[in-house]
Amino acid sequence: MLGISPKIESLLTSVSDPEIPVLSIMDMGIVRKVELLDDTYNIEITPTYSGCPAMDTIGDDIVTAFKSKGLNATIKLVLAPAWTTDWITERGRKSLEEYGIAAPRSAEVDKAALLGEANTIKCTNCGSLDTKMVSRFGSTACKALFQCNDCHEPFDYFKCLK
Amino acid sequence: MLQEKLYNYLLHLGDNSMILGQRLGELCGHGPELETDIALTNISLDLFGQVRNYFQAAAQLKGGDATEDSIAMLRYEHEYRNTYLVEQPNEDFAHVIARQFFFDVYHQLVLRELMKSKNETLVAIANKSIKEVDYHVDFSSTWIKRLGDGTEVSHAKMQTAVDTLWRYSMELFKATDTEIWAAESGVGADLDKLKPIYLERVSALLEEATLQLPENTVFQYGAKTGMHSENMGFILAEFQYMQRAYPNMKW
Ligand SMILES: [Zn+2]
Numbered sequence: 001m002l003g004i005s006p007k008i009e010s011l012l013t014s015v016s017d018p019e020i021p022v023l024s025i026m027d028m029g030i031v032r033k034v035e036l037l038d039d040t041y042n043i044e045i046t047p048t049y050s051g052c053p054a055m056d057t058i059g060d061d062i063v064t065a066f067k068s069k070g071l072n073a074t075i076k077l078v079l080a081p082a083w084t085t086d087w088i089t090e091r092g093r094k095s096l097e098e099y100g101i102a103a104p105r106s107a108e109v110d111k112a113a114l115l116g117e118a119n120t121i122k123c124t125n126c127g128s129l130d131t132k133m134v135s136r137f138g139s140t141a142c143k144a145l146f147q148c149n150d151c152h153e154p155f156d157y158f159k160c161l162k
Numbered sequence: 163m164l165q166e167k168l169y170n171y172l173l174h175l176g177d178n179s180m181i182l183g184q185r186l187g188e189l190c191g192h193g194p195e196l197e198t199d200i201a202l203t204n205i206s207l208d209l210f211g212q213v214r215n216y217f218q219a220a221a222q223l224k225g226g227d228a229t230e231d232s233i234a235m236l237r238y239e240h241e242y243r244n245t246y247l248v249e250q251p252n253e254d255f256a257h258v259i260a261r262q263f264f265f266d267v268y269h270q271l272v273l274r275e276l277m278k279s280k281n282e283t284l285v286a287i288a289n290k291s292i293k294e295v296d297y298h299v300d301f302s303s304t305w306i307k308r309l310g311d312g313t314e315v316s317h318a319k320m321q322t323a324v325d326t327l328w329r330y331s332m333e334l335f336k337a338t339d340t341e342i343w344a345a346e347s348g349v350g351a352d353l354d355k356l357k358p359i360y361l362e363r364v365s366a367l368l369e370e371a372t373l374q375l376p377e378n379t380v381f382q383y384g385a386k387t388g389m390h391s392e393n394m395g396f397i398l399a400e401f402q403y404m405q406r407a408y409p410n411m412k413w
Contacts, residue, residue: 050290051211079215080286082293114300135197136301137204141294145197161293 004034008041011069015061018054019140022099025058029087032078040072046083048161049141085161100124101143102157110160114144123148124155133157168281169223170243170340171350173233174386175272176216177244178334180234181394182265183209184401185252194255201301202258208294215287235405239398240388243338247330249385249393256309256316256323263302264327267363268334268356270295275351284349303367310371317372324368325376332381335360 004012012031013024025031025045033044043062047055059075066073085104088096093103102121104110112118114136119129128150136159138145143156186206193199217230224233247265252258273295276288309320335357337345344350368375385391404411 047211047290049208049211049294050215051207051209053207079290080282082286082290135201136297137197137201139200141204141207159297 002031002034007069008034011065011071012043012062015058015065018057018061020096020099020101022095023088023092025062027089027092027095029089029092030058030083040074041066042074042076044076044078046078046081048083051141083161085158088158096158097124100155102146102155104158104160107160107162113157114159121146121157123151123153125153126151165223167340167343168349169220171344172216172220172223173241174243174338174340174344175276176213176220176234177242178248178265179209179216179269180213181242181244181397182248182261183207183213184397185248185250185261186258188252189258198255205262205298205301208291208298212287212291212294215290219283219287231405235402239390239394242388242390242394242398243340243386245330245333246382246385246391247327247334249391249397250327250330251393253323253326254319256319257327259302259305259309260320260323260327262298263306263367264331264364265334266295266299266302267360268331270299271356271360272351275356279350280348306367306373307371310368310373320371321373324373328376329379329382331364332357333383333386336383336386338386 002009009026012034013026015025017023017025017028028048030045030048031043032046033042035042045055045058045062055077059077062075063073088104096103102124105113105120109118109120113121114133116133119131121131121133122129123131123146125148128148130149131146132149133144134147134154135145138156142158142161144159145154146157147154183206186202186209189199190203190206191199193202213234214230217233220233221228221230247261250257250261270292273288273292276284277292279285279288306320309316311317312320335353337353341350341353345352345354365375385394
């Protein structure tokens with residue numbers, strides 16, 4: 001999508017969200033544009049949530065990663081088009097689940113689950129569908145807190161954002 | 163001239179969210195239960211994130227050495243454009259929820275209008291913010307219903323909060339010169355148009371929550387034009403302290 005070389009892609013893939021270290025920024029879908037002008041890579045990233053405190057860190061981490069390979073990078077934060085959870089890649093969804101965070105579902109399923117109308121969010125510990133929402137706001141703005149009725153483990157659910 | 167009007171409009175938008183965000187931030191570690199504590203501070207964080215977007219745009223318009231931080235923290239009290247509603251103290255959880263609900267419904271309506279603004283920056287900010295604010299409305303509405311239609315005690319506390327705070331709600335819709343300009347030029351929301359929708363939504367939800375809007379309310383106006391309540395000085399004293407005591411200090 002970005003039309004970048006494998007080298008640049010692997011550099012960007014090496015940077016992750018500090019709050020979800022298993023998820024690379026490429027798999028999160030927040031890297032929107034990479035442009036080489038003169039000898040500087042101008043990189044556009046978009047925030048997941050307006051107040052996401054990780055964005056500044058992510059920007060710094062990208063610059064540092066590029067610098068470690070002797071490359072220059074500048075970061076620009078863009079707001080439009082607004083990020084959606086649909087931009088999380090298949091690989092990203094898998095790493096989220098393995099990390100213990102249930103991946104976002106479609107908007108309809110998400111709404112029913114958050115309103116407590118249907119049990120559709122799978123426990124990341126035992127796989128049971130018998131789960132309940134404990135709080136719509138979890139450890140970070142992008143997550144809701146769930147608990148499994150079978151194994152009783154609490155787990156995070158990455159809320160659908162469209 | 164046009165730039166100055168737009169700058170002022172950005173302050174109107176940003177200041178409400180910022181002062182409410184500051185009030186919610188006071189609850190960090192003091193929420194009635196852990197999940198609610200986290201929810202309220204998450205909402206605060208959303209609001210501050212949105213404020214940063216407004217004030218970064220404002221700083222660009224203003225030019226010179228203006229930054230998002232100087233706009234947020236180095237103005238005098240009468241230069242803040244927020245309403246009385248958001249500067250009201252936390253009191254108890256019912257007050258926190260009533261204040262939030264009265265603001266959220268307004269906030270959601272305004273953002274939906276800004277999504278159609280003639281100003282591209284506002285469209286981008288609104289498209290981003292609305293996704294977050296939809297959750298805020300859900301959160302405060304759910305609690306209004308749970309407490310209003312809950313126990314005798316929770317109902318009484320919720321009704322008291324509604325009675326106390328309702329008088330500050332209509333200021334949200336009393337357009338200042340800046341807001342009239344914004345509506346007429348297609349940059350901002352037309353508050354007159356939104357007011358009946360607001361009243362309908364708020365009434366419907368309160369009815370569902372077995373709560374009532376007080377009658378014969380004497381609505382309070384003035385904060386938006388700089389005549390803030392006594393609360394504002396205390397909020398700003400805490401909010402601005404670091405930047406006033408140690409100018410340009412960074413984390
Ligand atoms: Zn389980």
